[in-house]
Amino acid sequence: MKLHFAKLHGAGNDFVMIDDRDRSIDLSPDQVAFLCDRHFGIGADGVILVRPGETEGASAFMHYINADGTLAQMCGNGVRCTAKWAVDRGLVDSSASATVIDTLSGPKPIEFARDERGLMRAATVDMGAPILExxxxxxxxxxxxxxxxxxxxxxxxxxxxxxxxxxxxxxxxxxxxxxxxxxxxxxxxxxxxxxxxxxxxxxxxxxxxxxxxxxxxxxxxxxxxxxxxxxxxxxxxxxxxxxxxxxxxxxxxxxxxxxxxxxxxxxxxxxxxxxxxxxxxxxxxxxxxxxxxxxxxxxxxxxxxx
Structure with a gap:
């Protein structure tokens, strides 16, 4: 299987990001580990499959897999990178400065700033309320x-x-x-x-x-x-x-x-x-x-x- 990928990071927390908007990709733990391997693969802390948004106004869904192949409910740096992936590839209106990224822990509203090329450079994510119980x-x-x-x-x-x-x-x-x-x-x-x-x-x-x-x-x-x-x-x-x-x-x-x-x-x-x-x-x-x-x-x- 040949995959096209992008390597993104948020403050050094790095991800292999793959377009899975047709939901056709199912990676095994061994494949994830290979992609994340910093010597034999691409190198990353995890893999993000970018899937279609599921809630109203969502530009994408972040399906995040840890380097060991386990599924993660949420990743704060990953959700910013998913927003950048979506913004930079035109999944978000070029005049917009906000979007929503769906995650396994729910939709995350995001406000973002663009650079002179119109690409996203930074974002503020509404992470929701912490759980303390x-x-x-x-x-x-x-x-x-x-x-x-x-x-x-x-x-x-x-x-x-x-x-x-x-x-x-x-x-x-x-x-x-x-x-x-x-x-x-x-x-x-x-x-x-x-x-x-x-x-x-x-x-x-x-x-x-x-x-x-x-x-x-x-x-x-x-x-x-x-x-x-x-x-x-x-x-x-x-x-x-x-x-x-x-x-x-x-x-x-x-x-x-x-x-x-x-x-x-x-x-x-x-x-x-x-x-x-x-x-x-x-x-x-x-x-x-x-x-x-x-x-x-x-x-x-x-x-x-x-």
């Missing part, structure tokens, strides 16, 4: 707090590991996230770091620590694991994505971090979340919805045999 995140951990409007949430619950004790706040943005705010790096064990003599977010061995917590019994559907350092003017974050490993950015993860920081009293409603691949602007608005602003770029396109 433990059973719906899901997590088996018991609620430890409540928001101003009375919603229960799991906040700063300690889980032990061979790398030290980590305190997690649990949020779903259409997929489960466990956010660890780390305020005492020296308290973590040397095994958690690639350079134990310089313990920090930069030297945290995210692939090793994240791989321990992703399938933890506390998270029945596994979880994306975020590690966060609170800085003077931003939240610094690294992420182990469920079904992938560490990625340069995670849009739903950045949203979860913004929500978790607010509900645990660590920040206000508006934050810049700085990831390895760039910065995402997150607003947890007073209407209860999360809005994420960030870039999307196409790197190249081509053909590949499967």
């Amino acid at each position: 433990p059973s719906q995140v899901p997590t088996v951990l018991a609620a430890t707090g409540a928001t101003e409007d009375g919603r229960s949430f799991v906040g700063d619950v300690t889980l032990k590991s061979p790398f030290g004790n980590f305190r997690f706040t649990c949020v779903s943005m259409g997929n489960p996230h466990a956010v660890a705010f780390i305020e005492d790096w020296e308290a973590l064990y040397d095994a958690a770091f690639t350079d134990p003599g310089n313990k920090s977010l930069a030297t945290l061995d995210v692939d090793k620590v994240g791989a321990f917590f992703e399938p933890h019994a506390a998270f029945p559907e596994k979880a994306n694991i975020e590690f966060v350092s609170i800085e003077a003017d931003h939240l610094a974050m690294r992420v182990y994505e469920r079904g992938v490993a560490e990625t340069l950015a995670c849009g739903t993860g950045a949203c979860a971090v913004g929500v978790a920081a607010f509900i645990t009293g660590r920040s206000g409603r508006v934050n810049d979340v700085r990831l390895l691949g760039g910065t995402l602007h997150i607003e947890y608005a007073e209407d209860g919805r999360v809005r994420m602003t960030g870039p999307a770029a196409q790197v190249f396109e081509g053909d590949i045999e499967l």
Whole structure:
């Protein structure tokens, strides 16, 4: 099978994007793994099959598959890239500055800005309201707090590991996230770091620590694991994505971090979340919805045999 593809990324979180508007493509986990392989394939954190929108006003449906072949309900950087794919290929009216992208977690309204060529350069996605109820995140951990409007949430619950004790706040943005705010790096064990003599977010061995917590019994559907350092003017974050490993950015993860920081009293409603691949602007608005602003770029396109 010969496939035409485009390679796009949002803040370094990269995707192989394939036109599947006729719904004729069914990729096996092995084929997805090959496409995502950075040595033998194209290289990506996941594959997005762009399918026809299903709700009124939707220009496309994002069918997102993780690098390990598992299906994902939502991907914040992926939905921006899907919007760019649709805008740049004329699926959205050339005079428009907004569209909707359907996902497995529901339709996502998107406002976007164009460059001088009329191509999309950045977008703000209405990610909807976060899910905090433990059973719906899901997590088996018991609620430890409540928001101003009375919603229960799991906040700063300690889980032990061979790398030290980590305190997690649990949020779903259409997929489960466990956010660890780390305020005492020296308290973590040397095994958690690639350079134990310089313990920090930069030297945290995210692939090793994240791989321990992703399938933890506390998270029945596994979880994306975020590690966060609170800085003077931003939240610094690294992420182990469920079904992938560490990625340069995670849009739903950045949203979860913004929500978790607010509900645990660590920040206000508006934050810049700085990831390895760039910065995402997150607003947890007073209407209860999360809005994420960030870039999307196409790197190249081509053909590949499967």
